[in-house]
Amino acid sequence: MEGKNMLSWEQKTLLSELILGFEAAKKLHARHGEAPSPSPSSSSSSPVAAAAETNEALVKQILSSYEKSLLMLNWSPSPSVQLIPTPVAVVPVANPVRIPESPASINGSPRSEDFTTDGGGSSESHRQDYIFNSKKRKMLPKWSEKVRINPERGLEGPQDDVYSWRKYGQKDILGAKFPRSYYRCTHRSTRNCCATKQVQRSDGDPAVFEVTYRGTHTCPQAIAPPPPPPPASPEKQDTRPKPTTTTTQKPNELLESLKTSLTVRTDGLDDVDDVFSFPNTPPFYDYGTISGDFCSHVESSPMFDVVDWFNPTVEIDTAFPTFLPESIYY
């Protein structure tokens, strides 16, 4: 239906967004050239900090722009423009098992018009609406990771899961020895953040947990670090006693610890000896951003992964605390 008109509009917007992003990128690049090296020594934290902030802002803008553009492309009728598959493919440890996580599944189901937006879906079903509205499994883009518990350090590698998760369910899965736990972003209600994740202990290796993420974080955590203890906002990152996490813990405790600390083991990519730290946010196919209401008003795009996708060389470590070991927050 939204044929040519939309297409035209989309193209316009797309162009606009791309230009925006491009310019922001140029600025950032210029800045990078100006003040490349961190800070020698004495230089007070002001200039550096300011630069960092600006950089972050630029990055945000870039990501936002590209994100929109990409999403638009994804919507376009041309099947060749599918952007989604790419990121999914990069998933460190994609379950060879199933997880169709096909981008198409996001809106592929023709008959998934039953939504409830959980929170208030009203209805004017725009295409965007049903991309993320379903409360059932098929809609949300998902990808899985494997996390190994290291008896010595608890969890291997840095902890990348800086988000606050709240457990909302647990279920015994057919054929699985251990129950599967369901978590959702703590800010689901307050920020309409619909990111969820499932944690399942591996049958074969109890020390390995398969973590499946769904949806992206649209809450501020996505970009803003939950740094030091917020005085007034008890967004408990998991008030749980920090896991000394060892395999001797009860399964539940292990699962709990997983909420806060995740290390992605690239099973298939084991060649790479170092552990891959995966940002908690999924690739850029953020349905949330598309939408106009639910899981959408992303003040800041959580899609920093996009950067990786498109610019593997971009250094975003400082801008995205997501990669910081969560332990420092406690």
Add this chain to the structure above:
DNA sequence: TTCATTTGACCGCC
């Protein structure tokens, strides 16, 4: 008092 977890039940998809 507030918030997180537990757990049984419900609902939708396959």
Add this chain to the structure above:
DNA sequence: GGCGGTCAAATGAA
């Protein structure tokens, strides 16, 4: 119809 995912009341902890 079975299974997986989510909801929501009850319970516990800080």
